[in-house]
Amino acid sequence: MKITIIFPGRSLETARSTGAVMPLAPCLLAALTPKEHNVSLVDMFMGDRVNYESDVDVVAITVRTPLATIAYGIADQFLRRGKKVFLGGPHTFAFPEEAKQHATAVAIGEGEDLWPQILKDIPNNDLKQFYVCGPFPVQNLPGTVHHAKQRPGLEKLPFMRRDLLPRGRYMMDSIFTTRGCPNHCRFCPVTDIFGGKIRHRPIDEVVAEVSTLGPRYYNFDDSVFGHPQIVDRPEENQYYLDLYRELAELRPQRRWSGAGGLSAVDYKDGRRILELAAESGLSSIAAGLESISPQGQTQSGAWRKLHYTSANAFDVQKMKENVRTIQKLGIEVRGFFVIGWDEDTPETYRKTLDFCDECGITPFIFTLTPMPGSQIYREYLDQGRIFPGRPWDEYGTGHVIYRHPIMSAEEMFDLDAEVMTEGYSMGRILKRTVQAFRHRPSLDVAKDSFFTQLGVRKAYRQLYEQIPRPGSA
Numbered sequence: 001m002k003i004t005i006i007f008p009g010r011s012l013e014t015a016r017s018t019g020a021v022m023p024l025a026p027c028l029l030a031a032l033t034p035k036e037h038n039v040s041l042v043d044m045f046m047g048d049r050v051n052y053e054s055d056v057d058v059v060a061i062t063v064r065t066p067l068a069t070i071a072y073g074i075a076d077q078f079l080r081r082g083k084k085v086f087l088g089g090p091h092t093f094a095f096p097e098e099a100k101q102h103a104t105a106v107a108i109g110e111g112e113d114l115w116p117q118i119l120k121d122i123p124n125n126d127l128k129q130f131y132v133c134g135p136f137p138v139q140n141l142p143g144t145v146h147h148a149k150q151r152p153g154l155e156k157l158p159f160m161r162r163d164l165l166p167r168g169r170y171m172m173d174s175i176f177t178t179r180g181c182p183n184h185c186r187f188c189p190v191t192d193i194f195g196g197k198i199r200h201r202p203i204d205e206v207v208a209e210v211s212t213l214g215p216r217y218y219n220f221d222d223s224v225f226g227h228p229q230i231v232d233r234p235e236e237n238q239y240y241l242d243l244y245r246e247l248a249e250l251r252p253q254r255r256w257s258g259a260g261g262l263s264a265v266d267y268k269d270g271r272r273i274l275e276l277a278a279e280s281g282l283s284s285i286a287a288g289l290e291s292i293s294p295q296g297q298t299q300s301g302a303w304r305k306l307h308y309t310s311a312n313a314f315d316v317q318k319m320k321e322n323v324r325t326i327q328k329l330g331i332e333v334r335g336f337f338v339i340g341w342d343e344d345t346p347e348t349y350r351k352t353l354d355f356c357d358e359c360g361i362t363p364f365i366f367t368l369t370p371m372p373g374s375q376i377y378r379e380y381l382d383q384g385r386i387f388p389g390r391p392w393d394e395y396g397t398g399h400v401i402y403r404h405p406i407m408s409a410e411e412m413f414d415l416d417a418e419v420m421t422e423g424y425s426m427g428r429i430l431k432r433t434v435q436a437f438r439h440r441p442s443l444d445v446a447k448d449s450f451f452t453q454l455g456v457r458k459a460y461r462q463l464y465e466q467i468p469r470p471g472s473a
Contacts, residue, residue, distance in 0.1 A: 001057040001122065002038045005029050006074060008067040009045030010393075020046060021218045022162060022170045025062045025089070025111075030161035032115045041164045044070075052077050058122065060115075063089040063099060065372055068392040075102040084127075086118060091392070093193050094372035096130060097142060109133035109193070110179070112152035121146075134195070151194070154179065154201040159209050172257070173217040177206050177243065181222040185290070186301040187338060189373030190222060198227065200239050207246045210254065216448075219258035224282065225273055226264065227305070237269040244276035253281050255444065260285035260331075262322035263307030274329055283445050284332035286364075287323075292316050292355050295343035301375075316355070323359045330440030332432075332449055335361035340368030340412060342405050349415040353423050360435045362453060363423040367412045369396045398463050400470055409470035417464040424457035 005026040026041050033039045040056075042048045059078045063071040068091045075085045079102070088107035092099040099106045105127055107114045114131040121127045129143030133152065138145045162173060181188075182196040210217070226240050260277075264270035290302035297303040298311035308314050323333050337352050349365065356363040370377040370386065372395075380386050385403045394401055398416070400409035407415075422428075432453065437446040 001119070002040075002055060003033060003058045003060065003119075004040050004042060004054065004056045006042045006050060006059065006061045006071075007045055008061065008064070008071045008074065009043070009047075010067065010070060020170045021172045022160075022165060022167070022174045024160070024174045024176060024220050026060075027160035027162055027164070027174070028157075029060060029111055029115055030164055031158040032112060034116065034119060037119065039161070039164065041161070043165055046169055050074055050077075052081065056083060058084045058086070058119075060086045060088070063087050063091040065091045065094070065392055066394075066396040068095075070393070072099075072102040079104070084122060088114075090189060090193060090373060094189065094377075100129060100143070105129055105131060107131045107133075108136065109148075110152055112154075112157070113148045114146075117146060117148075134193075151179075151199070154199050155205070157201065157205065159212060167214065171216060173213040174220055175206070175209060175213065175217055176220045177201050177224075178221045178239075182227050183222075183305040184301060184375075185288075185305070186299070186375040186379075187368065187370065189371060192373060194222075198236065203239070203243050203246060206243060207250065210247060211250055213254055215252070215254055217254055217256045219256055221258055223261050223305070224258035224277060224285070225260045225270065227261075237273065240273045241269060241276060244273065244280040247280035248276060250280075255281045255283045255448075257284045258282070258286070260287060260326075261305050261307075262287060262289070262319060262326065263305060265322040265325045266307050271325075274326060274331070278329040278331055282331055283440065283448065284334060285326070286334050286336060287361075289319065289335045290338050291341065291344075292319070292337070292352055293343065293348070296338075296341045296348075299341040299343065300338060320355075320359055323361060327360065327435070327439050330445075332436045332439075332445075333359070333361050334364060335359075336364045336366070338366055338368050339416070340400075340402075340404055340407075344404075345406060346411060346415055349419045353419045356423065357428070360432055362432055362449075362456075363420070364456075365416065365419050365423065367398075367400055367416045368402070369399075370402055371395060398467050413470050417460075420460045421464070424453060424460065429453040429457065 007023045007026045023043055030039045030041060042050055061071050061075055078085050084104045086105050087099045087103040092106050093108055096106050096108050110133050114133050118131055128146040130141045130145045132138050133148045135149055138147050178198050178200050179194045180198040181190045184191045226236055264274050290300045291297050294311050294314045297314045303311040303314055326333055335356055339348050352365055353363060370380045380402050387401050390401050400412050433446055433450040436449040
């Protein structure tokens with residue numbers, strides 16, 4: 001069969017500005033496709049066009065909530081042409097019945113076991129309407145179901161099919177080493193989708209794949225330092241200690257980035273994991289700090305991943321110390337903050353930017369978006385706080401899609417635009433670049449820091465120029 005795997009995108013993608021990263025999901029799905037099939041990839045994120053007139057037999061599309069409308073439109077076009085269309089991704093996890101209106105079948109959960117099964121069922125004329133992998137309830141799904149009740153193991157996975165995309169257009173390759181997250185943050189669906197137990201890829205398989213990558217890559221793990229909730233499991237820490245020792249020995253060494261929590265500074269073996277990660281080439285982390293207040297930590301649930309025993313134990317001074325410890329190891333910290341919790345006020349935006357300035361953090365300050373599949377989305381929906389009738393493409397793109405008890409949508413939109421514009425003044429960009437160079441004297445690292453920040457500055461200015469302000473015609 002001829003198979004096309006599509007990664008939807010749109011003309012304005014702020015994430016692209018931080019460095020074009022080869023997409024993980026379509027390259028992995030292509031690798032899981034048996035070799036007798038002819039497979040091609042379309043990365044709309046990087047400007048690829050969809051050919052609706054191709055002689056493809058099967059189309060698979062990854063559906064993320066902000067791109068669900070686009071994904072559904074693509075799916076409908078192929079369905080009208082008689083093609084078999086399969087939808088998967090985080091949005092189908094939250095809205096499988098909605099997705100089924102635009103697909104031959106819907107995949108819910110991880111693809112390692114589901115995708116090969118789908119490809120077996122097609123020639124046997126035995127397709128189900130829903131393919132589910134994981135311990136999820138299926139009794140209410142309106143149709144036939146294939147259910148693999150256990151989440152897949154991550155052993156003996158094939159290397160991702162990076163050869164199917166023009167690698168030269170990407171600044172970074174991509175990889176993952178673990179799945180699962182024990183944090184249960186209220187605004188994030190990751191724990192529900194992938195489970196609270198951490199699953200690891202074998203270290204020798206990870207190192208073998210990294211040895212095939214280019215000079216830079218991004219690790220898509222939820223936390224590249226592990227998770228403080230399970231530090232009583234010695235094998236958890238040992239995994240990262242052994243992995244980074246081996247990666248540090250690879251030649252040529254690659255520079256890499258990933259998501260990581262500040263809590264590694266405090267937990268057993270965490271400091272050594274940080275040191276080894278830096279030695280292995282880690283040059284920057286996306287740190288989900290979420291809030292600088294105990295109230296914000298309580299409402300977001302993020303205190304768990306910051307290694308506090310409760311939200312009341314949160315200490316902003318300790319957060320600052322941990323940031324500086326990581327920076328001194330030559331790891332640049334890009335801080336991600338969510339503002340819009342019920343206790344937040346207009347001053348919270350300014351205080352968060354001041355915090356970033358004081359610590360030398362590259363700021364990513366977002367107004368809360370209650371994402372489908374998360375606890376906060378379900379709660380706000382039940383409370384009638386989600387603005388009705390908003391299209392999916394307004395989720396996660398600078399729009400305000402819920403009612404705050406203190407601030408208006410217009411006020412939150414304006415404040416976010418203000419701090420993100422100010423946070424990327426040229427003076428601030430240069431100051432953070434010099435700091436990154438001082439902590440890790442490398443021209444390559446300094447250039448990465450400078451041009452990434454310059455790209456974010458451009459992207460966010462375009463974003464707030466192009467999307468309509470709430471209440472405007």
